Amino acid sequence: MAYSGADGKPPGDAAKGRGVESIASSLLSLAYRLFQPGFCPGDWAWATSMAGAIIALFPVAGAVVVAVMRKFTGNRYHGPTLITIGVVGAVLVLLVPWLYAAGVSSVFRAVFAGGNGGLSAGEVDALQQQYCFVGPQDEYLGGGQNVYETLFYPSGDVFAYGYYLGMLVGLPVLALLAVLLLSRIALRRGPKWPGRLLWVPFVLYVLVSSGVEANTAVHLWLGFLPVTVLGVIPVALVGPPSWSVIQNSDRPPQREQPPPYVPPSQQEQKPPPPPPPPEKNYPPTSVAPAQELAAAPGPVPPPPGSAQGGSGRFRRVRRLGHGGFGTVWEAVDTQLGRTVALKIAHAPDKDTEERMQREARALAALSHPNCVRVYDLVEESDGLALVMEYLHGQALAESVDTVGPLDDITAGRLWATMASALSAAHEKGVLHRDVKPSNIIVDPAGLPHLIDFGIARSRGDAKLTATGMMIGTPDYVAPETAAGAPASPASDAWQLAATVSYALSGYPPRGTRETPMAALMAAARAEPPSQLPRQSVHAKLLIASLDPQPRNRPTLNAVQREVEGWLARAGTSAEGPVTRVVPRAR
Template sequence: MESIASSLLSLAHALFQPGFCPGDWVWATSMAGALIGLVPVAGMVLVAIVRKFTGNRYHGPALFTIGGLGLVFVLLLPLLLTTGVSSVYRAVFAGGTGGLSGAERATLGQEFCFVGVQAEYLGGGQNIYETLFYPGGSVLAYGYYLGALVGLPILALLAVMLLGRVALRRGPKWPGRLLWVPFVAFVLFSVGVEANTAVHLWLGFLPATVLGVIPVALVGPPSWSTIQKSDRPPEPRRPEPPRQPPPYVPPAEQQPPPPPPPKQYPPTSVAPSQDAAALAAAPGPVPVPPGSGEAGSGRFRRLRRLGHGGFGTVWEAQDTQLGRTVALKIAHAPDRDTEARMEREARALAALTHPNCVRVYDLVEEPDGLALVMEYLHGQALAEAVDTGGPLDDVSAGRLWATMASALSAAHDKGVLHRDVKPSNIIVDPEGLPHLIDFGIARSRGDSKLTATGMMIGTPDYVAPETAGGAPASPASDAWQLAATVSYALSGYPPRGTRETPMAALMAAARAEPPSRLPRQSVHARLLMASLDPQPRNRPTLRAVCREVEGWLARAGQSADGPVTKVVPRAR
């Protein structure tokens, strides 16, 4: 290794050797430190390149590769080069060659200012450990070495941690330990290096690692589509049933008579073990639990109309049997297609359980049509809360984004798309907590008969570009609508601004006009821009958004499950 170190020193001396104080070889030592500092930078660049293909898949080969790059490029190579440079200077001071040429050794014997003879200054003093724990000079000299041999490595550690964070952008930060812990080990293992040599090596190492952020940043983070693939949970493997030994067959003369055939029963319509997701996708009527309302039973007493949409009217009603207030959604025209649509909707929503999603209780026959019985949420719509109380701050908007992203992710896991996420479809309860409502145009994936041909899905100001252009809805379009809703909560305006007519807003969405009313001063501005990308494949997944926002809230000392607005007075 001494020959490699001597070649490194010769290269550094050829690149940078000013002939003034403190000496050409002292300056060359700092240049050698800069070259050594490029080694961890190269390792971080390789980590960033690996993540371009693996995303956030931190297990198996990817994790082993990142850990190996940290071990080689942050610990082993810098340690070997640093100790090799010190060994070269010590060998020259002791009268050896150290792998340097005669002319180079001759210049090492020159004296400069306070340094004296360079060979003695760089190779004839105490090592780092002796200098720090057995000081022999003045207090001023000890302070100089303490700042250089402790302060500079600490600053270099911060630079290496910054390199790791840049290389691990758009992902968890815990793998960064595989990159900066080896650097701490490198600092500890290099205590045998000559102190003066170490000082000048660190003086070159530090700026090289700081400037190394530039090439690592130029590599760029992995695309959101790669992250989405890496975040997708692996398909569970079904365990093979254990092999049973063949049954014992007694001799023919001892065999008992065969048992009578089992009694046959007619099959049931829905198996008790059928899970929620399969139930949501299964055709046929919604299973009605005991005690559910029957046609014309008058079980639900309507109190007041809450809303009127494209597929039904929502009432606040009183369940006279259970004594609770519910939201009753009744179809406008209960024909065959509408009833089939509401049955699918009820089945899909019954499979969804999330604290920030409205709950579905039942599907009943009312005198004027099929009715969906849902949880009644006290409070006010987010649109009204922003309109009366003003835009939300970054913490409240972060809580809103994280909870709603979690709720939509839970819906997507059940195969349910909301398709109309907007400020008026988020209710803020009296405790200030948000709830996603009105899955009135929700659909299960693969169901193509939920809406009439030509029916526009969504609200124009908050519709995703691909949906406005006629493409089918997807989890990415729900993520776009949620980001548009968060942008409204932060600014008070839809991201594309307002238009005079719904048709003008729809045309702006179909043309994928860029957002013009984003909250530029918000800490969420960068993530909003990524989530409102016109290309669905470029948007971060809802899980990635939730992880990013919850991480920011944690760093800000806030919880993601807190209120998003002030306490809303309960309606009387």
């Protein structure tokens, strides 16, 4: 005696309907309602292609999730980030598509075997209709060999085998290329190796889907491929992570060294620390004039008496930055009651101290409203410290990244002002050597200031870098400097032009590279600029200033005259804001 449920399904079919087959039949019914043209090879064959298109939405969604996640994490691929990408790949690229594809195939096989596969009676009747050369659709989609049997145990003629070979191998290969493209776009501005967590699950999906009925698999792939190709659009619209996020993620984490273990017995024997000296005993601030500091030949000694008083005089508030030669802190000068920027060497050795002393001499020699001022050189408990003017505002790189590129007038003001500042530095025999968007601070009034002469070198000073060490930032380094030639005022002019090009376009002039070494090699080969703002009125002057030959570049004074002349003809002047920024929250 045969039993059936309230819906007329046998008990076995009812049990399956509560599982994957039920979900797959719902997907098929949805696809059938969305797309069911009544022509060859049949409405259900076309509905199967629509089901394949719906399945393809899951890998596209996975790429979108990765792209959105990188907007916040950048290139920081630690445990949680990699686990998240791995879970996205395993679930959205492998597991869900495989379950749906296998479920669709099982529905067709159930209908061919005489069941309903979770479909309604009307849908089953439509599935059993005949179309053109394929015959009954239930037999066409559910009564043949699976993918593995079709490819490795062919039963048809050569023409039929070639057809299945192209559809069951060619289409998945094209879909794999589309998934690779999705992963590369989702991982823009960063290493591409995490993309393996997306395309390797797709390869596994292709392999484990070999049990799907061959004709069903053909129509699934026909719908899957175009959706994955069109999926490039939403992933591209998400956009890459901002350069500020990437720079923050590229910084190595600051690991605090745990204190050494001291046995309890020794702790008890340790005498109590002496009380700190009273504040009134700290030495006063050095009042040596800037010109005297700058004119002193050789290394500059610390100010008298500052070796013992530095640790209590400056109260640090927060860390502002972490560069190649020092950590910069916002601090309060407790003697003078003013906020300063305190730059402390990473490793207080002789070479580092010479760098800090040279920076103090270079900055003290400058007197320009758009250059950061130096106040003092002191010794703190953790190294030699340079006391500088504290500038409120944000870096030009961050401003362009968040607000957008500058227009021609504001970029002209930036160029003319920074050219004037660098010319003043060159007149004192000082080369900056690291002009870039992150070394220009825009104050709340929109005025730019040149900072971080940490790798500046006055003429006549000895090089302190080891042989082969490159000084500067690869995306903004001049070709001759990258190739090993000594820096010159023309090198600073090239870097300033590259910075202005970034301010106008949002990209370094040579474009971006995946690694600093690749960017350095591009600079050493003097690759021509590829990301210049061609529509800008400054385009011709930028091309001339970015010439690979230093002798062909206009001098900074010539650039300043040219830009100021254009600003005057435009009815404005160089004395004005380059952009408006919102001061950072304290």
